[in-house]
Amino acid sequence: TMAEKESWQGEVRFRRRSGETYPAWLMVSAVRESKGHGKSGEVANHIGIAIDITDRKLNEERIQFLAHHDVLTELPNRSLCVQRLQMALAQAPITGEKVAVLFIDLDRFKAINDTLGHHIGDGLLRSVAARLTQAVRGRDTVSRLGGDEFVVVMRDVAGREDVQQLVERRLIPLIRQSHPVEGHELNVSCSVGIAVYPEDGSDIDELMRRADAAMYEAKTTGRDMARFYSMETDQRAVARQTMEQQLRRALERNELSLHYQPRLSAQGAQLLGVEALLRWTSPVLGSIPPSEFIPIAEETGMIRAIGSWVLQQACEQWVRWQQLVLDAGVGDAASPHPLARVSISVNLSAAQMSDPALVADIEALLLRTGMPAHRLELEITESQLMDNAHAAEQQLAALKALGVQLAIDDFGTGYSSLAYLKRFDIDRLKVDKSFVRDMLSNPADMAITRAIIALGHTLGLRIVAEGVEDLATAQVLGALDCEELQGYHFSRPLPVPELEAWACQHQPSGGPVRAASVMDWWTFTRSSVRGARRLCLRQWQRLRTGICAGPGPLEVVAAQPAGDVHHLANEVQPRLGLAFHGLLRQGLGVHAAQRHLGLFVALGARGCQLPARQLLGQLGQGFV
Numbered sequence: 001t002m003a004e005k006e007s008w009q010g011e012v013r014f015r016r017r018s019g020e021t022y023p024a025w026l027m028v029s030a031v032r033e034s035k036g037h038g039k040s041g042e043v044a045n046h047i048g049i050a051i052d053i054t055d056r057k058l059n060e061e062r063i064q065f066l067a068h069h070d071v072l073t074e075l076p077n078r079s080l081c082v083q084r085l086q087m088a089l090a091q092a093p094i095t096g097e098k099v100a101v102l103f104i105d106l107d108r109f110k111a112i113n114d115t116l117g118h119h120i121g122d123g124l125l126r127s128v129a130a131r132l133t134q135a136v137r138g139r140d141t142v143s144r145l146g147g148d149e150f151v152v153v154m155r156d157v158a159g160r161e162d163v164q165q166l167v168e169r170r171l172i173p174l175i176r177q178s179h180p181v182e183g184h185e186l187n188v189s190c191s192v193g194i195a196v197y198p199e200d201g202s203d204i205d206e207l208m209r210r211a212d213a214a215m216y217e218a219k220t221t222g223r224d225m226a227r228f229y230s231m232e233t234d235q236r237a238v239a240r241q242t243m244e245q246q247l248r249r250a251l252e253r254n255e256l257s258l259h260y261q262p263r264l265s266a267q268g269a270q271l272l273g274v275e276a277l278l279r280w281t282s283p284v285l286g287s288i289p290p291s292e293f294i295p296i297a298e299e300t301g302m303i304r305a306i307g308s309w310v311l312q313q314a315c316e317q318w319v320r321w322q323q324l325v326l327d328a329g330v331g332d333a334a335s336p337h338p339l340a341r342v343s344i345s346v347n348l349s350a351a352q353m354s355d356p357a358l359v360a361d362i363e364a365l366l367l368r369t370g371m372p373a374h375r376l377e378l379e380i381t382e383s384q385l386m387d388n389a390h391a392a393e394q395q396l397a398a399l400k401a402l403g404v405q406l407a408i409d410d411f412g413t414g415y416s417s418l419a420y421l422k423r424f425d426i427d428r429l430k431v432d433k434s435f436v437r438d439m440l441s442n443p444a445d446m447a448i449t450r451a452i453i454a455l456g457h458t459l460g461l462r463i464v465a466e467g468v469e470d471l472a473t474a475q476v477l478g479a480l481d482c483e484e485l486q487g488y489h490f491s492r493p494l495p496v497p498e499l500e501a502w503a504c505q506h507q508p509s510g511g512p513v514r515a516a517s518v519m520d521w522w523t524f525t526r527s528s529v530r531g532a533r534r535l536c537l538r539q540w541q542r543l544r545t546g547i548c549a550g551p552g553p554l555e556v557v558a559a560q561p562a563g564d565v566h567h568l569a570n571e572v573q574p575r576l577g578l579a580f581h582g583l584l585r586q587g588l589g590v591h592a593a594q595r596h597l598g599l600f601v602a603l604g605a606r607g608c609q610l611p612a613r614q615l616l617g618q619l620g621q622g623f624v
Contacts, residue, residue: 006030014050023057024050070144072122073129081143081151085204088155092197097156099197100163101207103215104132104171106148107189107223116184123181124188131179135171151208160196160228167192167226176224189224191215200229213237220295244296246282251309256280258313259493262502263345263464263486266478270508273343273377275486276314277493278306303349308361314344315369315376317496326504338503345377347409350384354391359398366402373403377428381410385424393423400425407464411452422459429456433467433487440472453480 009027016022028048033041068080076084088099106128113121125148132142132150141153157163172190179186193215201207210229217236218227227233250256260274280288297303324337352358366373378399385392385408396406407428431452439445449465456463465477468487477485491502 011053012050023053025053026050073126073144075129075133075150076141076143078143078145081141081145081153082204084141085153085207088153089197089202089204089207091155095156098159099207100152100154100157101195101197101211102152102154102163102167102171103193103208103211104150104152105191105215105219106175107191107219109148109188112186112188116186120181120184120186124179124186127179127181127186128175128188128190131174131177132171135174136166151211157196160194163194163196164226164228167194172224172226191218191223192226193218193229194226195229210234240296243285243288243293244300246284247280247293247296247302248300250280250282251305255282256306256309257495258310258317259495260344260499261486261493262491262499262506263484264490265508266465266474266482266485268508269490269506271338271342271503271506272484273345274339274499275345275379275493276310276317276347278310279493298349298351301351303351304355307349307352311346311362311365314346315365315371318344318371318375319369321500324500337500338506339500343375343377343405345379345407347379348384353380353384353395358395359402362399362404363402374405377405377407379407379409379430382408396424396426410466426461428462428464428484430464430466430486431482436465436467436473436477436487437469440476449477450480453482457481 007027007029009025012024012026013021014024026048027050028046030043031045031047033044065074068077068083069075070077085099085101091097092099109121109124112124125144128148129142129144129150132152136142136152136154139155143151143153145151154163154166172192175188175190179188193211193213195201195207195211195214197207200210210233213233214227214229217233218225221227257279258276259279260276262271263273263275264270265272278290278294280290280293282288294303297306321337321339321342324340326335326337348358355361362376365371366376380392380396385396400406405428406424406426407430408424408426409430410432411429429452431449435445435449435452437445439449453463462484463482464484464486465482466486468474468477468485468489470489473487474485474489491499494502
């Protein structure tokens with residue numbers, strides 16, 4: 001007590017006249033009576049001094065808050081998230097409840113930061129934090145681990161279905177909605193990984209790790225989705241880690257190689273170039289498809305070194321082909337190898353495109369190897385161009401100044417901007433194989449392919465169709481004025497020795513690609529017409545010109561079912577359907593009517609350009 005002490009100090013709360021209270025630091029000292037000769041007597045009074053410490057208390061509270069919360073979003077941070085998850089897991093065995101851990105990562109957030117600035121990115125993160133808090137229940141914990149990663153701890157969930165409904169019906173749709181940030185309307189998606197206690201783990205580290213693994217799987221599967229942890233998730237994560245470790249040593253161990261796929265002219269099947277395609281054969285993992293190891297190389301940054309190696313190997317290989325000659329007979333001069341006249345296409349990654357040293361490196365490589373610049377073609381996907389169109393335009397202009405050829409690969413699969421496309425100084429468009437593969441059976445793919453070809457020609461570009469796997473597709477593309485073809489119909493990607501042998505054996509036809517037999521011609525005509533309904537008559541006549549010669553087509557057509565011939569006639573020239581029914585009404589049998597219409601088709605196949613009225617007149621009918 002103050003009776004026993006000379007002084008005291010401590011924190012108190014005072015009340016103002018308004019009734020408001022405030023914290024203060026009070027210091028009290030005793031005042032004693034004097035007895036003379038320097039001796040103190042009894043306490044006569046106390047003196048108190050109070051200091052308003054409101055600001056200090058606010059600062060202390062802020063420091064305490066920041067110790068457990070994120071500065072930017074004011075969500076719980078990792079420390080508080082772990083504390084609350086520990087409490088939930090400690091309570092769960094007693095109550096029998098399930099606990100779900102959600103790992104959330106924004107998709108392509110880095111692009112927003114890089115293009116619009118970090119202050120816009122910070123605003124987006126605050127908006128996402130508010131949406132996540134809105135999406136979950138009041139008793140759930142939403143925390144930010146750092147960057148664009150968030151974690152949600154959901155207590156007392158009924159099961160996976162309960163979590164899945166909340167994530168897919170509320171959380172993901174709310175994140176997809178537009179985020180207004182400082183005058184910008186930003187759209188972003190998220191990938192979500194989910195682990196549930198007790199099925200997927202019983203401790204914090206295990207649950208967090210497995211939710212993170214499930215989130216990564218959602219990203220690699222296609223983004224903008226949720227994935228639950230499963231045993232396969234772990235297996236895939238371990239396999240990916242193993243693949244990454246092996247890939248880091250692949251270059252120094254000489255495990256990488258290049259295969260080359262020929263690119264031919266649609267008219268004449270002349271060998272024009274080859275595309276260099278990367279292959280990896282690991283002594284531990286075996287042969288790994290590029291679709292599996294290329295994304296890993298891009299994510300880990302290894303793609304720069306690998307891409308540089310591919311460019312160097314392709315250029316050096318072209319130089320070696322210049323030294324090859326074909327064996328000649330006695331007294332004949334040796335002729336150059338067919339591969340000595342081709343160009344080589346090399347795919348550039350997004351990391352290479354953004355490398356300021358790319359142009360200088362390629363220039364030095366061309367000088368060192370002696371390869372002419374126009375023999376090197378660089379392929380870039382349209383998504384790479386659109387991610388940073390201004391920088392891409394400058395990079396492409398610098399590459400073009402070197403004299404190299406430029407092509408847009410997989411055209412039609414990204415978010416094309418025609419306004420930007422016309423500004424890029426490119427030479428070729430490569431139609432993606434996803435359109436070419438089914439164009440004969442899917443009218444939409446046929447329409448897209450025709451549109452891309454027309455667009456390319458309008459811009460003065462050459463068109464290359466990838467994924468040509470059969471004769472019918474090659475012939476239709478030739479009729480659509482697609483200049484170059486590439487695919488398994490001609491050759492799969494080959495290692496150098498096999499490619500050199502293939503090039504020696506390949507003989508250009510000097511004309512359009514021809515059917516191997518009369519029956520091939522019929523199969524081609526019947527299948528092609530389903531996907532080419534909207535071809536104008538001029539294109540269709542060109543399509544059939546030179547496909548087959550001799551008396552065969554008439555017999556083949558006459559042997560087909562009446563319905564098939566009728567369908568074909570309808571598609572090639574609508575008036576022939578009327579003629580077919582007219583022939584039947586005139587008393588001709590089905591077989592005879594087929595032969596008459598077969599004559600028309602056969603004449604068209606030989607290149608006949610007679611008007612339909614004259615042709616039908618030759619058939620002895622006047623139905624036009």
